[in-house]
Amino acid sequence: MELSFTADEQAFRAEVREFFRTSLPEPIRKKLESGHHTTKEELVAWQRILNKKGWAVPHWPVEWGGTGWDPVRQYIFREELMMAPAPEPLAFNVSMCGPVIIAFGNEEQKKRFLPRMANLDDWWCQGFSEPGAGSDLASLKTTAKRDGDTYVVNGQKTWTTLAQHADWIFCLVRTNSGAKQQEGISFLLIDMKTPGITVRPIITIEGGHEVNEVFFDDVRVPAENLVGQENRGWDYAKFLLGNERVGIARVGASKERIRRIKQLASVQRDGDARIIDNPRFREKLAAVEVELKALEMTQMRVVANIKNLEKGKPDPASSILKIKGSEIQQATTELLLEVVGPDAIAYQPEQGEAGWNEPAVGPDWATTAAPNYFNYRKVSIYGGSNEIQKNIIAKAILGF
């Protein structure tokens, strides 16, 4: 047991940090630091910088552009990325659909899709949830009926993140309604330009447009876009969701937000004292830092355990990462809002948008605190709600 980073690992961290310091465009860094959204163009530009360096898809097999880093180095890379703070490569491409195609797709699909995913030439979105299939995902109703060498897709997906930017959507569709729910689902890749697809925005409580409804009306999809075997899509979806949970702790992002909280709390005053000098506030913050340090170690334990797992099987302990990671992200957005205080009251969604030049009401850094706090209630709901994670632990680890 060696509980600290080796000299090699520390040198690697320094190398990664230096790359982010010199290669991340400053406007992007500033936007993330102040809690603003980056544009599609900025994300594409950044992922291409990473891809040029060979770092867009570190965890993929080397033949498809991976780096061959061990899990510890992958972890260090992600943490440094989030602490830079730099945008993560588009998760739908690199952490969700890419690994599924690598594990279950055919050679033709790999050649066709993977390089474009890594370079963000194609923007992917995820078609899993439906109005009637949230936590009970296997009850999904969108159908794909075989008609010669095409599937005809009908139905509705929802909570489709950034579908407004997407070129492609990977969907779970029902290909056999007679079978047991989980056994009639397939994993289908659909070009968003196909006739019959309609995207309708869902505006979330803070006023942002992240998620959408996607409607399919007799959408004809070539059968070659089926991943793996027909009716085995549920297995691929479970594989995908397990991968998603490992990245979902977002330790680096929470560290970065805590750093930001401390900076602002050292400036913001409440009466005669700085917020940071208020013992009650400081102890609340310290308590979150303790949880975060524990989570960081838990994350590293999960990462180090990957080598001991059957290939492709997610570690049920990764459910801890989802539960604690989301709780901590929510706690930090809440503390940030507390620091900003009354300056957070003005609603100014245009701030940080391209082409908007009006000065903010109050300090510029105050405008995102409340929207982000509101928006982050999502993190304990998406990716399998925390209650679903508890079901997973109860069943897979505690044996109930």
Added chain:
Amino acid sequence: MDFDLTDEQRLLKDSVDRLVADRYDFEARNAIRKQPEGFSRELWAQYAELGILGLPFAEEDGGFGGGAVETMIVMEALGRALALEPYVATVILAGGVLRRAGSAAQRQELVPQIAGGERLLALAHGERQARYNLADVATTAQKDGDGWVLHGTKSTVLHGDAADTLIVSARVSGGQQDADGVTLFLVPADAAGLSRRGYPTQDAQRAADITLANVRVGADAVIGAPGQGIEVVRRVVDETIAALCAEAVGAMEATLHLTVDYLKTRTQFGRPIGNFQTLQHQSVDIFVALEQARSMTMYATMMARSDDAAERARAVAAAKVQIGRSGRLAGQKAIQLHGGVGMTQEYKVGHYFKRLTIIDLMFGDADHHLAILAQLGGLIATEKAA
């Protein structure tokens, strides 16, 4: 970074786990705690045979040269067993002082006796008024010819009643709460003027209040640099906190297993109550608290021997916060999930709850350490390192 045990560590873990599994079922523990000393001399001899009493000491002193990870392995096993022997008192606390500050002569005399299980030690440092302030020492030591005369009262000295030798802290200069001016002394438990009042603790361990009325010791009784005893005690207490964290993890793990087993077997409304989702989710809460505590124990284990005092202080404080909070959640929920049977002395889970509670109260509870951590600015630096 690697969380896998080495072959030697695996061997150590297997042998300690086996010993406590064979010898520490609940009935055996009940019998042991009713013995006059409150622990088993026979098991102590077996610990010696296994090599765990000499584990953290240097090989040239007669120990086995084990590191913090080895101590963590042993403490987890002892925590799972709710072991009653004075391991923390003799090996971790007093042994830690000896290891860090003892002269070569002192180490070479005492370490083989500790390792062999022939001599019990205790650290007589805490005083009633000090609460968690390690620098608050009112007991005095006055120069008397070549030697010293000790005067004062020490409270809640872990296993102080069974110890053959005490390590006593006493003030030689400065104000009562000054970090400077405290010296550590080796004092035979049967020294003239030393009296002990032993008592059981809430968690079935033992402790003693010790009164020193003009106890005379020689110049060779001094351990470490005169006046610099608090620094030694601080370092040893940091290591002890890491060890107690590991013990708590062992206790929490056992608590979780007991609880889950109970929920699977207890039948009400015609089915095992573990079928109810609300009870499953509360068990998961214990599991998550345990794993977070395990992670922090590893962090504390890694940091507790660091020579960077500020970094060490932050890490140890953070770990004690986590252990206190996790232990409280695990203990309280385990009792609740067991229902009435969890309230009975005949059932094991309440004994884990009590041990976890007392561990929180030792060397600063969760709130105390949270305040320290907050005062130190937390764990995450405001400015990014270059």
